[in-house]
Amino acid sequence: MPHPSQNPRQPMPEQPPEERIKNFSEVPLGYTPEQAQAEASRCLRCRKPQCVAGCPVAVDIPGFLALAAEGKFTEAANKIMETNVLPAVCGRVCPQETQCEALCVLGKKGEPIAVGRIERFVADWQRERGEYQPPERPSPSGKRVAIVGSGPAGLTAAADLAKRGHEVTVFEALHEMGGVLVYGIPEFRLPKAILKAEVNRLQELGVKLETSAVIGKLDTIEDLLTEEGFDAVFVGTGAGLPTFMGLPGENLIGVYSANEFLTRSNLMRAYDSNQADTPIARGQRVMVVGGGNVAMDAARTARRLGAEKVILAYRRSREEMPARAEEIHHAEEEGIEFHLLSAPVAFLGDDNSRLRAAVIQKMELGEPDDSGRRRPVPIEGSEFEEPIDVAVIAIGAGANPLIASTTPGLETNRKGYIVADSETGATSLPGVYAGGDIVTGSATVIEAMGAGRRAAAAIDEYLKSL
Amino acid sequence: MSANEIVLKEEIAPQTYRYVVRHPKIARKRRAGQFVILRVHEGGERVPLTIVDSDPEAGTVTLIFQAVGHSTRELAELEVGDQVLDLAGPLGQPTHIENFGTACVIGGGYGTAPVLPIAVALREAGNELLGIVGARTRELVILEEELQALCSRLEVATDDGSYGHHGFVTDVLQKLLDEGQKIDFVLAIGPAPMMRAVSDLTRQHGIKTMVSLNPLMVDGTGMCGGCRVEVGGETKFACVDGPEFDGHLVNFDLLMKRQATYKPQETEACQLESHCRLSEHLRH
Numbered sequence: 001m002p003h004p005s006q007n008p009r010q011p012m013p014e015q016p017p018e019e020r021i022k023n024f025s026e027v028p029l030g031y032t033p034e035q036a037q038a039e040a041s042r043c044l045r046c047r048k049p050q051c052v053a054g055c056p057v058a059v060d061i062p063g064f065l066a067l068a069a070e071g072k073f074t075e076a077a078n079k080i081m082e083t084n085v086l087p088a089v090c091g092r093v094c095p096q097e098t099q100c101e102a103l104c105v106l107g108k109k110g111e112p113i114a115v116g117r118i119e120r121f122v123a124d125w126q127r128e129r130g131e132y133q134p135p136e137r138p139s140p141s142g143k144r145v146a147i148v149g150s151g152p153a154g155l156t157a158a159a160d161l162a163k164r165g166h167e168v169t170v171f172e173a174l175h176e177m178g179g180v181l182v183y184g185i186p187e188f189r190l191p192k193a194i195l196k197a198e199v200n201r202l203q204e205l206g207v208k209l210e211t212s213a214v215i216g217k218l219d220t221i222e223d224l225l226t227e228e229g230f231d232a233v234f235v236g237t238g239a240g241l242p243t244f245m246g247l248p249g250e251n252l253i254g255v256y257s258a259n260e261f262l263t264r265s266n267l268m269r270a271y272d273s274n275q276a277d278t279p280i281a282r283g284q285r286v287m288v289v290g291g292g293n294v295a296m297d298a299a300r301t302a303r304r305l306g307a308e309k310v311i312l313a314y315r316r317s318r319e320e321m322p323a324r325a326e327e328i329h330h331a332e333e334e335g336i337e338f339h340l341l342s343a344p345v346a347f348l349g350d351d352n353s354r355l356r357a358a359v360i361q362k363m364e365l366g367e368p369d370d371s372g373r374r375r376p377v378p379i380e381g382s383e384f385e386e387p388i389d390v391a392v393i394a395i396g397a398g399a400n401p402l403i404a405s406t407t408p409g410l411e412t413n414r415k416g417y418i419v420a421d422s423e424t425g426a427t428s429l430p431g432v433y434a435g436g437d438i439v440t441g442s443a444t445v446i447e448a449m450g451a452g453r454r455a456a457a458a459i460d461e462y463l464k465s466l
Numbered sequence: 467m468s469a470n471e472i473v474l475k476e477e478i479a480p481q482t483y484r485y486v487v488r489h490p491k492i493a494r495k496r497r498a499g500q501f502v503i504l505r506v507h508e509g510g511e512r513v514p515l516t517i518v519d520s521d522p523e524a525g526t527v528t529l530i531f532q533a534v535g536h537s538t539r540e541l542a543e544l545e546v547g548d549q550v551l552d553l554a555g556p557l558g559q560p561t562h563i564e565n566f567g568t569a570c571v572i573g574g575g576y577g578t579a580p581v582l583p584i585a586v587a588l589r590e591a592g593n594e595l596l597g598i599v600g601a602r603t604r605e606l607v608i609l610e611e612e613l614q615a616l617c618s619r620l621e622v623a624t625d626d627g628s629y630g631h632h633g634f635v636t637d638v639l640q641k642l643l644d645e646g647q648k649i650d651f652v653l654a655i656g657p658a659p660m661m662r663a664v665s666d667l668t669r670q671h672g673i674k675t676m677v678s679l680n681p682l683m684v685d686g687t688g689m690c691g692g693c694r695v696e697v698g699g700e701t702k703f704a705c706v707d708g709p710e711f712d713g714h715l716v717n718f719d720l721l722m723k724r725q726a727t728y729k730p731q732e733t734e735a736c737q738l739e740s741h742c743r744l745s746e747h748l749r750h
């Protein structure tokens with residue numbers, strides 16, 4: 001009998017596009033136990049697993065796949081959780097195709113193992129059956145750590161430090177925990193109930209969660225270390241500053257930053273007007289500007305809010321789009337129209353300052369720029385008017401200055417990001433560590449988790465030295 | 467007493483409420499001109515309200531609001547002993563306080579509420595204070611006594627003439643200037659058209675004027691940009707750069723239009739539902 005590795009990769013059942021654009025339920029429906037086992041059995045258990053090298057937190061991938069192949073799904077989930085506290089989240093949102101799956105040996109000739117789909121399956125299995133067991137906690141160290149920001153960086157640092165016996169409090173500015181996972185990534189990609197269940201596990205570890213705590217305004221970092229008596233602080237406040245383009249008409253009604261559009265829909269649940277009071281513009285003709293995950297999320301959200309036409313304007317070509325392949329594919333299936341090599345140069349409004357059109361200019365690719373990608377060059381005279389009633393600017397995010405501006409002595413770089421050691425997260429201030437998007441700029445969930453993890457190890461060392 | 471608990475509720479004018487809410491840390495940290503964002507229940511909007519006063523010893527903050535829309539009506543349904551679900555703050559930049567000489571504070575409607583803490587701070591900094599309070603009608607005039615205690619002169623104007631001067635606060639300000647009253651600084655808080663009218667008048671006289679803007683907000687931390695306003699041709703986020711700005715530089719036209727962003731939707735919703743889901747803004 002040939003080794004199961006020769007079998008084809010198990011496909012993921014999904015909601016059909018015509019149906020899913022009418023709801024906010026998750027698009028991929030998940031593997032059956034048989035599929036998960038069959039897919040996991042394809043793994044060769046390589047002696048030097050390349051997949052692990054591609055994982056920013058080095059999950060023992062062949063280890064958990066072996067358990068899953070035997071049908072020991074809960075044990076498989078526990079194996080992942082030794083290194084990754086948010087497996088159901090990562091199984092859904094990690095760009096596996098550029099990480100573990102990109103390096104899987106099976107991908108050289110055929111298709112790589114669907115690591116993400118199996119991760120998702122085993123995490124869901126364990127959660128749905130209530131089979132999660134919080135790990136034993138060592139005796140209290142007597143040391144206290146404050147975590148600022150509850151995105152993946154902060155949550156990971158909190159879990160790791162609690163497991164080492166420290167008393168941990170997470171301070172979150174918003175009314176819910178999760179950072180981008182709760183305010184940015186839509187329900188149809190990451191159901192909020194799943195996130196909540198993973199966050200709740202932190203409480204089982206003894207972590208205190210404080211929402212509506214805007215650090216820098218309520219307590220400063222210095223207050224936390226003095227008045228509040230914390231021994232160390234980890235800053236994981238994300239890249240929470242919207243970028244606008246500085247175009248004429250950008251403040252017209254109907255022009256949103258992606259942060260606002262997605263926050264209204266996700267955090268405030270505006271998509272569900274029966275449950276939530278916060279309004280959102282339900283445009284008929286929507287244009288999203290950008291080519292990353294955020295742009296795909298905004299476009300697909302607009303579609304589900306009832307837009308007849310959703311255009312995605314991106315100034316480079318398809319090859320340069322930074323979004324995950326799966327998201328681009330899903331967006332296309334849902335009828336999002338890609339206008340490549342196109343960018344708005346102005347927004348036009350009516351007498352009430354409501355957006356009525358965008359002026360779009362075509363681009364061509366010129367010489368490579370600093371990033372090595374060919375620079376888009378505007379084509380003179382190519383401008384045309386596109387009638388739209390909602391525009392969402394999704395061209396990236398910057399560093400929110402709230403913490404830096406209230407923390408004297410905290411070194412930041414030219415763009416306002418916190419300067420932190422890439423191995424330890426140590427900042428210019430003793431006892432203050434940082435990681436995630438507020439250090440690197442917008443990156444990924446798993447990279448933020450990796451930073452949280454490394455900082456937790458360094459903070460643990462620091463606390464022992466006190 | 468638990469956090470976020472309402473310890474005092476008072477209807478100080480029709481549909482206008484004063485709440486004293488327990489939050490010891492905000493009470494201790496807040497400064498004049500800052501605000502909070504609260505939610506009444508799951509699924510509720512994030513509602514910005516100016517902190518009118520605080521008592522660091524009792525650990526409470528005072529909020530004043532008018533129950534004019536969906537979320538503020540829900541807030542008005544809470545009673546003493548109830549808790550607001552979430553309370554975040556203090557947000558925004560504190561008012562810049564200095565001794566200007568003679569300062570004139572102007573409040574319109576329930577915008578008079580946020581004027582009070584700033585008036586206190588201006589007085590403490592050594593300013594001579596003049597006050598003008600405007601309202602639609604007599605029973606909507608609030609905080610008159612409190613301001614009276616701070617100001618060497620306090621004038622009231624009502625739109626319908628039921629109390630004080632018959633007309634607008636700008637008429638009274640004009641009168642003061644005509645009388646040769648020395649004014650070095652004006653602070654005006656109220657509906658946008660009133661703040662604009664005051665700013666137009668003081669611009670002619672070269673009097674520095676600060677106004678407090680109340681655009682729609684979501685997070686209140688500078689994350690979404692929904693609260694953007696134009697000041698001196700530049701885009702600013704009112705929740706972190708403000709809420710107070712130089713009245714002579716504010717684009718009030720844009721502010722008022724953006725405040726009306728969801729009006730068409732609300733009108734439609736009102737027609738469909740028995741109650742209006744108005745998401746007005748509530749600060750001031």
Ligand SMILES: Cc1cc2nc3c(=O)[nH]c(=O)nc-3n(C[C@H](O)[C@H](O)[C@H](O)COP(=O)(O)OP(=O)(O)OC[C@H]3O[C@@H](n4cnc5c(N)ncnc54)[C@H](O)[C@@H]3O)c2cc1C
Pocket residue numbers: 093094095148149150151152153154171172173174178179180181184185213214215216236237238239240262293294297324400402403435436437438442443444445446448
């Ligand atoms: C719409 C969208 C879709 C994305 N999709 C993907 C994807 O599919 N896969 C992927 O890997 N990555 C994706 N990303 C990127 C990923 O979400 C981020 O890289 C990651 O969340 C960064 O984590 P973080 O912990 O650094 O910060 P964040 O997740 O940004 O969390 C920071 C938290 O800190 C809080 N905070 C900020 N300031 C303060 C303060 N002063 N006091 C208290 N709290 C504060 C914020 O409210 C926030 O909750 C996406 C991003 C967006 C916006």
Ligand code: SF4
Pocket residue numbers: 042043044045046049050051052061062065103104105106113115
């Ligand atoms: S590289 Fe692929 S085949 Fe090898 S251990 Fe990892 S998942 Fe299994």
Ligand code: FES
Pocket residue numbers: 682683684685686687688689690691692693694703704705706
């Ligand atoms: S309310 Fe979101 S940035 Fe001001």
